[in-house]
Amino acid sequence: MSMSAAGEGDQMKVIIVGGVAGGATAAARIRRLDETAEIIVFERSGFVSYANCGLPYYIGGVIDDRRALTLQTPEGFKRRYAADIRVRSEVTAIDAAQKTVTVRDTESGREYTEKYDKLLLSPGAVPTRPGIPGADGKRVFTLRTVEDTLGIRAFIDSDRPRSAVILGGGYIGLEMAENLSRAGMTVTVVQRPGQLLNNALDFDMASFVHAELRSKGVKLLLGAEAEAAEETDGGVVLRLKGGGSVSADMLLAAVGVTPDTALARSAGIETGIKGGIVVNDRMETTVKDIYAVGDAVCVRHAVSGREALIPLAGPANKQGRIAADNICGRDSRYLGSMGSSVIKIFDITAAVTGLTEKAAERAGFDCERIVLSPPSHAEYYPGARSMTVKMVFEKGSMRLLGAQIVGGEGADKRIDVLATAIRAGMRADELKDLELAYAPPYSSAKDPVNMAGFMAENIASGLVKQFHWDETEALPKDGSVTLLDVRTPGEYSKGHAEGFVNIPVDELRERLGEIDRTKPVYVMCQSGIRSYISCRILAAEGFDCSNFSGGYRFYKCVTEEKVASQSLYPCGMEK
Ligand code: FAD
Numbered sequence: 001m002s003m004s005a006a007g008e009g010d011q012m013k014v015i016i017v018g019g020v021a022g023g024a025t026a027a028a029r030i031r032r033l034d035e036t037a038e039i040i041v042f043e044r045s046g047f048v049s050y051a052n053c054g055l056p057y058y059i060g061g062v063i064d065d066r067r068a069l070t071l072q073t074p075e076g077f078k079r080r081y082a083a084d085i086r087v088r089s090e091v092t093a094i095d096a097a098q099k100t101v102t103v104r105d106t107e108s109g110r111e112y113t114e115k116y117d118k119l120l121l122s123p124g125a126v127p128t129r130p131g132i133p134g135a136d137g138k139r140v141f142t143l144r145t146v147e148d149t150l151g152i153r154a155f156i157d158s159d160r161p162r163s164a165v166i167l168g169g170g171y172i173g174l175e176m177a178e179n180l181s182r183a184g185m186t187v188t189v190v191q192r193p194g195q196l197l198n199n200a201l202d203f204d205m206a207s208f209v210h211a212e213l214r215s216k217g218v219k220l221l222l223g224a225e226a227e228a229a230e231e232t233d234g235g236v237v238l239r240l241k242g243g244g245s246v247s248a249d250m251l252l253a254a255v256g257v258t259p260d261t262a263l264a265r266s267a268g269i270e271t272g273i274k275g276g277i278v279v280n281d282r283m284e285t286t287v288k289d290i291y292a293v294g295d296a297v298c299v300r301h302a303v304s305g306r307e308a309l310i311p312l313a314g315p316a317n318k319q320g321r322i323a324a325d326n327i328c329g330r331d332s333r334y335l336g337s338m339g340s341s342v343i344k345i346f347d348i349t350a351a352v353t354g355l356t357e358k359a360a361e362r363a364g365f366d367c368e369r370i371v372l373s374p375p376s377h378a379e380y381y382p383g384a385r386s387m388t389v390k391m392v393f394e395k396g397s398m399r400l401l402g403a404q405i406v407g408g409e410g411a412d413k414r415i416d417v418l419a420t421a422i423r424a425g426m427r428a429d430e431l432k433d434l435e436l437a438y439a440p441p442y443s444s445a446k447d448p449v450n451m452a453g454f455m456a457e458n459i460a461s462g463l464v465k466q467f468h469w470d471e472t473e474a475l476p477k478d479g480s481v482t483l484l485d486v487r488t489p490g491e492y493s494k495g496h497a498e499g500f501v502n503i504p505v506d507e508l509r510e511r512l513g514e515i516d517r518t519k520p521v522y523v524m525c526q527s528g529i530r531s532y533i534s535c536r537i538l539a540a541e542g543f544d545c546s547n548f549s550g551g552y553r554f555y556k557c558v559t560e561e562k563v564a565s566q567s568l569y570p571c572g573m574e575k
Pocket of ligand 1: 017019054055056090123143294313
C-alpha cells in the first residue's frame with residue numbers, strides 16, 4: 001500500500017528543485033515509498049544526479065571518460081523512478097499561497113507554472129564570488145557543475161595553459177591544485193588565512209598538508225589576500241594586498257560556496273547564516289509544505305549544537321531521504337551534521353570529523369588534545385606507514401569532540417570509527433574498549449583508535465602529564481627546567497628541539513643522577529612512546545615530568561613544515 005501525504009486516495013504531486021545530490025535522492029526515495037505520486041524534478045543544468053565530487057578528477061585526467069561523471073541520465077532516471085525529469089529548466093518563482101512554481105525553459109525561454117502539493121528545494125550552493133575586480137575575466141574559472149568542468153577541460157585542451165593560480169585553499173582548491181599539477185601546470189595557491197583547509201584542520205595538522213603540497217612543487221602563498229585580477233596578453237595577473245602579484249595562464253576561484261537561496265528568500269522562506277535556508281529536523285522550511293535540503297540549508301552542528309553550514313554530499317543525501325520520508329507521511333528526523341570529510345592531497349590523506357581544537361574553543365569547550373603517530377598496520381608487515389592522529393575531547397567529561405588524521409592508508413577508516421564514536425556519544429577513554437578487526441596487513445592488535453583511547457585514559461587518570469608544540473618555545477632555556485630528548489644519539493644528532501639534552505630511554509635508569517630532581521622535566525622522543533615510558537620511569541623516581549604530545553616527528557613538521565616521514569622503524573632503532 002502506498003502512503004500519500006496528499007490524502008487517502010489522492011495522487012500527491014511533488015516538485016523538486018535541483019536534481020543532483022539531495023534532489024535526486026529525494027525523488028528516488030519518494031518513488032520507493034509512493035508508487036502513485038507524481039514527481040517532477042526541475043534541474044537548471046543539463047545533467048541530473050552527477051558526481052560533483054568527481055569533477056576535479058576529470059580535469060586532471062584521472063577519470064578520462066566524461067560519461068562516468070553522470071551517474072544517471074535524465075532518461076535513465078525517468079525509466080527507473082517514473083519521475084518527470086526536466087533539465088535546462090529553472091524554477092524562477094514560488095507562489096506559496098497558490099502552491100505553484102514558475103519555470104523557465106532555459107533553451108526556448110518559455111515560461112509556465114506548475115502546481116504542487118509538496119515542494120522540495122535542493123538548489124545547492126554557488127561558488128562564492130571573490131569580490132575583487134576582474135573576477136569575471138575569460139581566464140577566471142569556478143568549479144561547481146559539469147558545465148564548469150567541461151569549460152575548464154576545453155580551455156586546457158585549446159589554450160594549453162602552463163600555469164594556474166588558485167584563489168582559496170579549501171577542499172576544491174586543493175583537489176584542483178593536485179589535478180592541475182597532473183595536467184602539467186605549475187600551480188600557486190593563494191590563501192587568505194595563514195593555513196590551508198582552515199575550516200577543517202587546526203594549523204598543526206595543516207602543516208602536513210603544506211609540506212606535502214610544497215614537496216610536490218605547489219607554491220603556497222598563505223596569509224595573502226587578493227586585491228584584483230587583471231587580464232594580460234595571454235594570461236592573468238592576481239594582485240595581492242600590500243604589494244606582490246602572481247602571474248599565471250589561468251585562475252581558479254575557489255573561495256568557498258554560498259547557499260543558492262534567492263528563490264527561497266523571494267518566497268518568504270526564513271534564512272539564516274549566509275542566506276542558508278532555515279529548516280527544522282524534519283527538513284521543513286518556515287513555509288508550509290516546502291522542504292529544503294543540502295548545501296542550501298543551515299544545519300545544527302551535531303557536536304557544538306550551533307547553527308552551521310556544512311556543504312557536503314553525505315549530509316545532502318541523508319537529508320534528501322529524510323525530507324522524502326516526511327513528504328510521504330512518515331516521521332524522520334535529521335540529527336545534525338558533524339563535518340566528517342576526507343581529501344586526497346597527492347600522496348597523503350587528510351580526514352576530519354567533529355570539531356577542530358580551534359572550533360571547540362570557539363564553541364566554549366574547555367578541551368584537551370592528544371597527538372599520536374601510530375602505524376597504519378603491523379610494523380613488521382611490509383608497507384606500514386605512520387599516520388598522525390589528533391583527537392580533541394572535553395576536559396572532565398572526556399566527551400569526544402573531534403578528530404583529525406593526516407596519513408596514508410587507513411586514515412579514512414580510523415576517522416570513520418571516530419565519527420561513529422562521536423555520534424554514539426562515547427568518551428575519549430572508551431575508545432580503548434573498542435574491539436576492532438585486526439590482521440597484520442590491516443591494523444595492529446592495538447589499533448590507532450585504541451591507542452588514542454589509552455592515551456586519553458592515561459591523561460585523565462593523571463598517569464602522565466603532557467605539553468604541546470605551541471608551549472615548547474616558551475619553556476625556559478635557562479636551566480630552571482630539564483629539557484630531555486630520549487631518542488638515540490643518532491636520531492638526536494640529526495635534529496632536535498632547541499635546548500633539549502639527550503639521554504636515550506634505554507640508558508635513563510642508569511643515568512638518573514644526571515637529572516636535577518628539584519626541577520620539572522620535559523621529555524620528547526620521536527613519536528611519543530619512548531617519552532611516555534621515560535615519564536613513567538621518572539615519575540616512579542619522584543620527578544615532576546611532562547610528555548611531549550606527538551613526538552619530534554610532529555614537532556618538526558609543525559615548526560618547520562617539512563614533510564614528516566611516513567616510514568616506520570622500531571622506536572629506539574637507528575635507521
Ligand atoms: P547540488 O548537488 O549542487 O545540486 C543542486 C542542483 O540544483 C544544481 O545542479 C543546480 O543546477 C540546481 N538548481 C539550483 N537552483 C535551481 C533552480 N532555481 N531551478 C532548477 N535547478 C536549480 N562533498 C563531499 O562530501 N565530498 C567530496 O569529495 C566533495 N567534492 C566536491 C567537489 C566539487 C568540485 C564540488 C563542486 C562539490 C564537492 N562536494 C563534495 C560537495 C557536494 O557535491 C555537495 O555537498 C552536494 O552536491 C550538495 O548537494 P545539493 O543537492 O545540495 O546540491
